Amino acid sequence: MPRSESTPSRSGETSPSRYPGERLGLPESGRRSVARVGRRIGALAIDWAIASVIALAIFGQTQWMPLLIFLAMQILFIATIGGSIGHRLLGMQLVPLRGGYVGLWRPIVRSVLLCLAIPALIWDSDQRGFHDVVAGTVLIRV
Secondary structure, three states: OOOOOOOOOOOOOOOOOOOOOHHHOOOOOOOOOEOOHHHHHHHHHHHHHHHHHHHHHHHOOOOOHHHHHHHHHHHHHHHHHOOOHHHHHOOEEEEEOOOOOOOOHHHHHHHHHHHOOHHHHOEOOOOOEHHHHHHOEEEEEO
């Protein structure tokens, strides 16, 4: 049987996706598509700026307080409104792959891993960071 471009050449290999989210059954663009890197970085910058301003206003110049406030904000807002302030301002929402409510454990696991930075820099072909893969979530456009 001749191989096509989408047929894996060896057992265990998967063919490359045409776009991020294809393997997850998400659309290529528009509503419910995987949020792209630019939006993610913008949301991260917004959230970090908010956490830094709060830390400076309440605690003064401290080394770890912006990170702790960032962590608390991520957990609180993802669990309650489906995304951080930055996510929501830039039109994104965090959803579980299997649908339903994101719960509390997913935001905790995802946010702790995000604060370690390295998991957020490791991505799969669907542009999901390791923190999203472990938590079973995907950041989509709304």
